[in-house]
Amino acid sequence: MNLGKYITTLESPSVQAFLNLRNKVGWGEADVEMAKMSLKNSLFHVVIRDKSQVIGMARVVGDGFMYFYVQDVIVDPDYQKQGIGNGLMFEIEKYLSVVAKKGATVALLAAKGKEEFYARFGYTERPNDSLGNGMCKFI
Template identity: 70%
Template sequence: MISDKYSITLEKPSVEEFLNLRNKIGWGELDFDLAKMSLDNSLFHVIVRDNTQLIGMGRIVGDGAMYFYIQDVIVDPSYQNSGIGTALMEQLENYLTVAAQKGTTIGLFAAKGKEAFYARFGYILRPSESLGNGMCRFV
């Protein structure tokens, strides 16, 4: 449960806010137009504000049918460990409870050291007994 002084809403952040929050956690520079297109094409957004300041966000991307990916669960470093990440995940999971049907795959890439956080929500590590390594390619 997050503090009553923070507001949580189901809306996308501005591109400037998104880029600023990414920079605060060290994810580096990203082209404005690329970020805008990515936010615009997301399936679902949730944000947390302290007054007007964006302090956390999460979103879901995918095809809206068989594949959903939890993306950009970000909490401003000065607000971490205060329940904001959990509140974001709860909202993302609420959306998925309705949108994801039997046969759906929900994926995510955990930042190093954050695997246990996502395991609390039922996500499993790869590789496992039946699954190979997850892979990605950065451009």
């Protein structure tokens, strides 16, 4: 996907860039070592930069075979509404189209108000007639 002047790479952001983006969107602080190991153990990364500054990132975690989880789709608030989120999801969907075989499950937790964004990529809101509420637990 062409984002003009921005640079898209399929690599992990630095731990500091990841933590900075989390803070900018209000997700709070995270332990540096935990963030480092979490990034290291991801299946797939995509980063979008404005010159050398990371302005967006996303990743996929999971077992790499049956279960995939879209995680940390983050766009710097100063760069939102410019198609960067779409660019991140385009790369994730391209990756998933190769690795996720028939019978695999791809899941995510949408931030409140972002459900419509993910629906454009084929994700289904829960609950619905056949699926209950998605659930999570924060430690």
